[in-house]
Amino acid sequence: MINKTKLPIVFCALAIITIVLAGWGGRQISYQELRQSALNELFRYRNSIQYLLERYQPLPEIIAGNPRLVDGLQNPSNQHDIDLYLEQMARASDASVIYLMDAEGNTIAASNWKSPVNFLGKNFSFRPYFQQAMAEGEGYYSALGTTSKTRGYYFARRIDINGKAAGVLVVKLDLDGIEVAWESPWDQHEAAFVVTDSNGVVFISTRAQWRFHTLQPLSLQQQKQLENERRYDNRTLPLLNFLEQSQPYSLGGTNSEIRRVGIPGQIPEQFLVQRVSMADADWKLYLFIRTTSVYSTMLVSILITAGFLILALFGWLYWRERRRRFKALQKARDTLNTKVQQRTRELSAANHQLVQTAKLAVLGQMSAGINHELNQPLTAIRSYTENAIAFLERGKQETAQSNLHEILHLTDHMSSIVHQLKAFARKSDDTHxxxxxxxxxxxxxxxxxxxxxxxxxxxxxxxxxxxxxxxxxxxxxxxxxxxxxxxxxxxxxxxxxxxxxxxxxxxxxxxxxxxxxxxxxxxxxxxxxxxxxxxxxxxxxxxxxxxxxxxxxxxxxxxxxxxxxxxxxxxxxxxxxxxxxxxLTNNTNTGHQKQITEQPCYAE
The missing domain is CATH 3.30.565.10 (Histidine kinase-like ATPase, C-terminal domain)
Structure with a gap:
């Protein structure tokens, strides 16, 4: 039995523990919701990039099959006709530039032949996409243009003449300004989308100041490889502050992490970092979301819990005062009944009536107390039910489940608790x-x-x-x-x-x-x-x-x-x-489908 003098201390200790647990739970739930939002947004970005690349992927093969390119590789006098043809194809397909190189990597025709910074006469044999196409038939590569100084993704296709590699056709997709089309629905200061290459170099970023920084130090071998490939035109690649922080419990076992990120010379900001890979392009996609909303949610959880505890305290004080008054009143009535029994026999009839009246009054008071003791859990059940409905509408299933557990404890008549279903993108890989x-x-x-x-x-x-x-x-x-x-x-x-x-x-x-x-x-x-x-x-x-x-x-x-x-x-x-x-897919039940019969085409 707890001493009454220690009861306030126990209550305060339990209140503090409850508030701390509420804040901790709100923080974990907020991190989970933030991670799910980041995954959905990141899959949207990935699908958008995959769709963009897949639009241009078949173009080099289609163009390379045109006989006039073979003729241009064999007859240099026809190269200007190829310039005009490639210019026409680039305009029709919205490609940045389309150019044709001979077997030594020299550009002999280009769609930008009119531009002061055209590719004609340039040798790009140092580029991996050329080397890969010459060796394997096709090549893909992302880099900063050494001539145009614009970021691009390169699709290369080898052209063979009589079974021998004679040249390579390249289609460049311009990636400069692509971040504007992929702007996040969040405020630009709250989230950032980043694409890095296999070396961890930031190639695409909705935060312009992060571009051409690295997420981890480059080894001497990596630096030498980038220099030989001139992937970023030998630009200096500073290291971005990418500081690891302690991981929340709810993010354990996931590929999400908390990092403090910022360029050198600025105070890093704290982000939840979510990443996915694009194996085809050899890229990694990152989404950085600031964690300020987590602390706002945690504060709201603490305030709501504190409010409920204050209401519970006032309810308990009110019940204790009612109970004290009830006992005092019952004691007074017992005393009155004793005095009434000592009165004269002449007043026995009236005394008997008075006792009966007093008993009825006691029953009335007891019924009020019983009603209060029954009304207290009923009120709590109603409150938990309303709160569970509200939490379910907000998608907070775990809190709603906690309320349902409280209802089960108060009623002791429920046999099961209904579990709620949860809401996370899967694009495009090439899997069907x-x-x-x-x-x-x-x-x-x-x-x-x-x-x-x-x-x-x-x-x-x-x-x-x-x-x-x-x-x-x-x-x-x-x-x-x-x-x-x-x-x-x-x-x-x-x-x-x-x-x-x-x-x-x-x-x-x-x-x-x-x-x-x-x-x-x-x-x-x-x-x-x-x-x-x-x-x-x-x-x-x-x-x-x-x-x-x-x-x-x-x-x-x-x-x-x-x-x-x-x-x-x-x-x-x-x-x-x-x-x-x-x-028709084998996983579909087609038992009630109609058999197709060949019918003539018609148009009304």
């Missing part, structure tokens, strides 16, 4: 995932909404209501296929008085069939299959270079699918129907 084709269609239509509206095209969708229309593929690539097909249809019906595009999607036990049908000018008369060849186009240069359908077929074939084109009527100029077949 289960992807919804209807979702890809709708996402593509959102992208094309302005074009459809401005062109006045009537769009009709006939999407099967059969569930589980899934394929094993990449959402980004599927969207690219659909966008290409619908864009081609928009251009085909541009001159029609009543332009119309029909999208049909059906499924069978083994395959999904997607059709894009238009009522445009139709297919070429010579050979409809020519439209899938690179550089084949019936339009002017400003409307495209004839690469869209070639890339579309390349993507479909990489997904083990097929694509065909045929007229919607008896003649080639009666509209076009593109049909895409993709294998």
């Amino acid at each position: 995932q289960i992807t919804s084709l209807p979702e890809a269609i709708q996402a593509s239509l959102k992208i094309l909404a302005p074009s459809l509206k401005s062109s006045g095209v009537a769009l009709v969708q006939e999407i099967s209501d059969t569930p589980n229309l899934f394929v094993r593929g990449d959402m980004v690539r599927l969207e690219q296929v659909i966008v290409n097909l619908i864009t081609n249809a928009i251009q085909a019906v541009r001159e029609e008085p009543s332009p119309e595009i029909l999208i049909q999607l059906t499924g069978s036990d083994q395959h999904l069939e997607l059709r894009v049908i238009d009522n445009g000018h139709g297919l070429p008369d010579d050979d409809p299959e020519n439209i899938f060849e690179p550089f084949y186009t019936t339009r002017t240069v400003d409307q495209g270079l004839g690469l869209g359908l070639s890339i579309t077929r390349h993507i479909i074939q990489s997904l083990d699918g097929t694509i065909t084109a045929r007229p919607t009527g008896e003649t080639n100029n009666s509209g076009t129907c593109f049909t895409v077949h993709l294998p």
Whole structure:
């Protein structure tokens, strides 16, 4: 039994322990939420970078297959024609520069031939992308341009003549200013996105002052390698302050860490650092988030807990005072009953009535006390229930679960506690995932909404209501296929008085069939299959270079699918129907799907 004089000390000690635990728990929960937000944001960045690189990855192979490049390597007199061709390709693809080198690394043609800082005559044989392409057929590299002084990512493709390496075609993607497009939804002072190379050199950063710094000291071998490759044009690479701090308990066993980061000469700021790797580009992606919100959350948790403890203290004092008064009143009534029993027999009847009245009064007082003792846990149960609802709405499952445990303890009648489900991105690796084709269609239509509206095209969708229309593929690539097909249809019906595009999607036990049908000018008369060849186009240069359908077929074939084109009527100029077949994923239940039957294409 605790001594009454020590009760305030015990209460204060328990209150302090509770407040400390509340602050600690709020801090751990806040770190977990901050880490999850960082992961989601970092995966968004990674998917954006992967999509950007994948857009340009097939371009060198397509351009290198043009016969005029082989002719230019063999006949130097035709090199100016290649300059014009590469300039045209760079403009159409939004590439920074496209250039052709001979087997010794000398640039013999370049899309920037008009620029005062053009690449013509420059030798880039020291670059790893050239050496890798000459040895393996293709090469990839990120570096600071030694001529343009701009950051870029290089795609290289070897050109062989008679089985012998004759040159290398290079497409450069300009990375200067890319941070603006990837600006974080957080305030720029609260978060920073960073990309480093394999040596830990900051290559891309939303904080400009961090660029061309290193996260760890470079070894002599690394310094020598960077100097030989002139990867950063022999710039000085200062060491960024990247100081390790003590790790919170909730971040244990994860790849998140707390660091103090800043450039030399400035006071470092504390960040939660989350990182992922991009093996294809040999990059590491970092997201730095300031931890100020953690301490704000911890302070709020402490204040809320202190408020509840103060309310509990006042409730306990009120209950103790009521109990003291109740005992004093009962004692007075007992004394009164004793005196009444000593009165004369003549007053026995009245005394008996008085005793009965007193008993009723005692019962009334007891019922009030019982009501209070029952109302106290009921009030607490209601409060815990309301708080649990509020915490669940805010996503604080652990706090809500704690309240449910308190309800279980007070009622002693509950048999189980309902557990809550938690909410973390997975892009793009090249691994195929289960992807919804209807979702890809709708996402593509959102992208094309302005074009459809401005062109006045009537769009009709006939999407099967059969569930589980899934394929094993990449959402980004599927969207690219659909966008290409619908864009081609928009251009085909541009001159029609009543332009119309029909999208049909059906499924069978083994395959999904997607059709894009238009009522445009139709297919070429010579050979409809020519439209899938690179550089084949019936339009002017400003409307495209004839690469869209070639890339579309390349993507479909990489997904083990097929694509065909045929007229919607008896003649080639009666509209076009593109049909895409993709294998249905094995993990999808297709027991209730309809069997596809071959039907003629039509456009209403």
